[in-house]
Amino acid sequence: MxxxxxxxxxxxxxxxxxxxxxxxxxxxxxxxxxxxxxxxxxxSWPSTRGQVTMARVQHNVSTDSEGDRHDYYSPLVEYTYEVGGQAYTGRTIRFGFNPSFGNEAKAQAALASYPVGAQVTVYYNPNNPAEAVLERKAxxxxxxxxxxxxxxxxxxxxxxxxxxxxxxxxxxxxxxxxx
CATH class of the missing domain: 1.10.287 (Helix Hairpins)
Structure with missing residues (x-):
């Protein structure tokens, strides 16, 4: 039994x-x-002008099952844009999984196109303008x-x-x- x-x-x-x-x-x-x-x-989404309001690298740490520490860095961007008189805030650079890098320099390089204060082209979903992206790729x-x-x-x-x-x-x- x-x-x-x-x-x-x-x-x-x-x-x-x-x-x-x-x-x-x-x-x-x-x-x-x-x-x-x-x-x-x-x-096929329309575009509007936006402005980068935040660009920084987030430092993350993970520990594997053997106790080894792994550092990785993620570029984060925040931008504002307006559609039909309504202001929106976006955080998506491109669709898909957020990129992470093994060193901070690579993450900073990914942010080079998006310095704070920069004017950017924002592509927004015409059916849901709150959904927007800076790069139309995944x-x-x-x-x-x-x-x-x-x-x-x-x-x-x-x-x-x-x-x-x-x-x-x-x-x-x-x-x-x-x-």
Whole structure:
């Protein structure tokens, strides 16, 4: 009986892990596809003049499972623009995943086109002027798609032994664990 309970717990935990991993893959693919769609749609969006009100590099730190520290830097931009007499604030440079760099100089270089006070062209969604972008392209969408596919493929590879264990258990009447 203990073997059956242990096997079932293993199957449930393994199944949840696999579903989570596959879900992350689906999320990455969906976000990448959505960003590409928005970038394509923005090609026909009208433009207006805007002004950069903030441009800075955000320093982020993450620690991996072995305790190693990793620094990365993200360029952040904020700009104001007006559509139909209504003022808006935007923060999107381009659609997709926010870029991060391993050193501050690269992040600063990404901000070079957007110094505070600079006049910029803002492309806005005519159906929702609060949605705007400075560059009508998407970033890192291919990377997101590839990672999503890898996550789903790994999930499928992990699911096969789990499914085989379930089938073996169902047809043999055993716990699926070798003696």
């Amino acid at each position: 203990e073997n059956i309970a242990g096997t079932l717990i293993g199957i449930v935990c393994g199944g949840l892990f696999i579903l989570g991993f596959a879900g992350a893959g689906i999320f990455l693919i969906y976000r990448s596809w959505q960003s590409k769609q928005k970038a394509e749609a923005s090609q 970033s890192a969408t291919n990377t997101g798609m590839i990672l999503g596919i890898i996550f789903i493929a790994v999930s499928a590879c992990l699911a096969c032994p789990l499914l085989l264990a379930l089938v073996f258990r169902a047809f043999s009447g055993t716990s699926g664990v070798a003696p």
